[in-house]
Amino acid sequence: MAPNPSPSDEPQDSPDAYVGLAADAAEQRARERGWTAVRSLPPGAIITMEYRVGRLNLEVRDGRVARAWKG
Structure with a gap:
């Protein structure tokens, strides 16, 4: 089993x-800065709530990031 990242x-x-x-620019920047997973979501999307280290969530409205959070 793989170790849990710290x-x-x-x-x-x-x-x-x-x-x-802009959503595409935000995704590119996030990957360049070391986020291992980037998730773009529409407003109100139903998502899993488990926390994943290294994941950045982007709520995208009209092609722009309206909200961003870790996990």
Whole structure:
């Protein structure tokens, strides 16, 4: 079984920095900054609630990031 990553394996990057960016630019920036998974979601999407270290969630409205959060 693979070891669980520690919180230090998560990029030291603020999700707030992605709000207002175009969705494709935000996804590209997130991957460049070390996020291992980037999830773009429409407003109100039903999602799983488990926390995954290294994942950045982007709520995209009208092609722009309206909200971003870790996990």
